[in-house]
Amino acid sequence: MTQGRPDGLPAEVEAQPVVLEVDDLTHFFGNLRAVHAFDLTLHHGELAGLIGPNGAGKTTVFNLITGVYPPSEGSIRFRGVELVGMPSHEIIQMGIARTFQNIRLFSNLTVLDNVRVAYHPHAGYNLVDSVLHTSRYRAKEAEMTERAQEFLAIFGLESRQNEEAGSLPYGLQRRLEIARALAARPKLLILDEPAAGMNPQEIDELMELIHFIRDRFNLTVLLVEHRMRLVMNVCEWITVMDFGEVLTRGLPGEVRTNSQVVEAYLGRQAV
């Protein structure tokens, strides 16, 4: 097994450039070892999954990658750049985007503004333009608005641009959160339990959506999920975590039948 990947992936995937390289990642919360010696290597265009029982450390891994807290040990390289020590907003600006387990929209902002906020690092005008509303402000603002609107149209949210984000139905909020994450054109999208709280029909839509954005935006996707149906259908390969360590890795079929995994996580139903 090569480091951080299962064997037996197609050769054309292996030939793609490496996007994310997580190496020997360890993190302690006080005396609790939440993540231990975690490895993960993602190539461009992959759709990989991370599963494990509650408390296995999946979200911690996500938080470490996005700089929410610095890891106790280990390194995280994104397209060759070391991320450890960088503040979150700079990691995001490098081209990583994520969503949250529980949806975290800017509820009192409009749908459009939720997306426009994501453009702020590239607003293209400075504080003086902001205060004086110069012609540059007007031009850039119009450009930004149009970009955001076109972007919302891709997700079918364009007609709701002026509604408060918090007033959208749940499925659309999830969709908007993904749209916001993608607005700044990231190279890697990290989805933290995107199907949480969704009904079967919404999950079907979500699966289509994930495939669609991967192809349309030319992305690499890493996702944590509990819903086996989604993980098995969407992910090309899966890493299974338990007690902060990697239990096994493999293609969906292999993982499903792996006795360790079944024992630790899936339970009898899945067999």
Place this chain on the structure above:
Amino acid sequence: MLARLRKPTVSFAVGGVLVFVVVQLLLSLGVLNNFWRGIIFWGAALTMVSLGLNLIYGFNGQFSLGQYGFYAIGAYTAADVTWRWTHADASGIVLVVFGVLLALLLYAGVGRILRGFYRVTVMSKFTFYVIVTILAFWITVQFLVPALAPVVTGVLGVLPAAMSQQVVFFIALVGGAALAGIASFLFGIPVLELGSDYFGIATLGFTIIVKVLLDNTDTILPFAEMKGARGMIGIPHWTTWPWIFASLMLVILVMRNLLHSSTGRAMVSVREDERAAELVGIDVTQAKILAFVVGSLFAGLAGGIRAHDLAFLHPQSFAYIQSFNPLIIVVLGGLGSMTGTLITGFLWILMLEGVLRLYLPQGFETWRFVVYPLVLLLMMLLRPEGLMGRYEMPFLRQKLPALLNKVRKESGDRGAAVPSEGTSADAPTSVGEVTA
């Protein structure tokens, strides 16, 4: 050029001019006596402080009790500049102009250097900025004041006295605001890292520190003219209605424009969800510091205005208990509503210092302080979102962009649309309703 003006802009401008002319007329004709003049001016100053607090608390979500500290810094700085000027001493002008410029220059340098390093702790960042600030003002006091004070006196001496007075007043106001801004910047670096509640406590501490320092301006601090706890006298009475009006308009316009920009959206996103803002690429620390500094600039400006209206400054009027005034105004008016703050700011002073003081029976003035907590209590019970909620008058409201397909004709295929049964307006939301 004219075609671009929107209707709300026009009505706001017309309304503003009307207010200006009417109040000026009433003042000139003597309809409003000194008492009411004082109420209006006081109301305006407090409204400016409150607008600043609304930017910090209502729009950026940082609970600050320190605005009266910055108000005090602005007041005492501006007063000191004009006091010295009227005593044939231009050192105050040199200090606020060149000291501030030098400090800003050095800040830019330090900022550029620090940007090259990751993991600079806030305390070391803070230390660097403090050292640089001390350096800037030390250089100014040691070298620039002796060298430039005569030059400034000479240049201003060329102007007619009335005009040089206005110029000095302008410099004093800007200087007061700038020093308040610098103080908030330095204070904000370490303290804004704390969560909002802790930030509130720390800023309360700041107000207390400022008050104690003002009590001892003539002993601990080298400002004998401020006379410590006895109160500063001899401040020229220069604040006029045009100055008040212009300052208030400036504050409103700057705040509005800022909020309607990308920077403003970043600030509001921090209020909505700090972690989420960080994870869409917003530099949260920067957004917080910016809001805090701009809000404190407003407070400093208001301080200068107030000082030259009262012509007397006493540390007691900047005691921490006073710092709840802007907070009450902002909460009453509605967090995140400039319109609400504008209304309640004036109303507050009008009621508390005007109407109630005049019309409560003799000896009952003290009851005002029983009445207003009751009003607050009722307000919180009946209308917790404040008088105006998030309502803004049209000029202050951000224009919602027209829908895309209305802007331009259908431009053909924009690529594959998302598979989207779920996007129709009434998508099934059974799960959503349960979770929500």
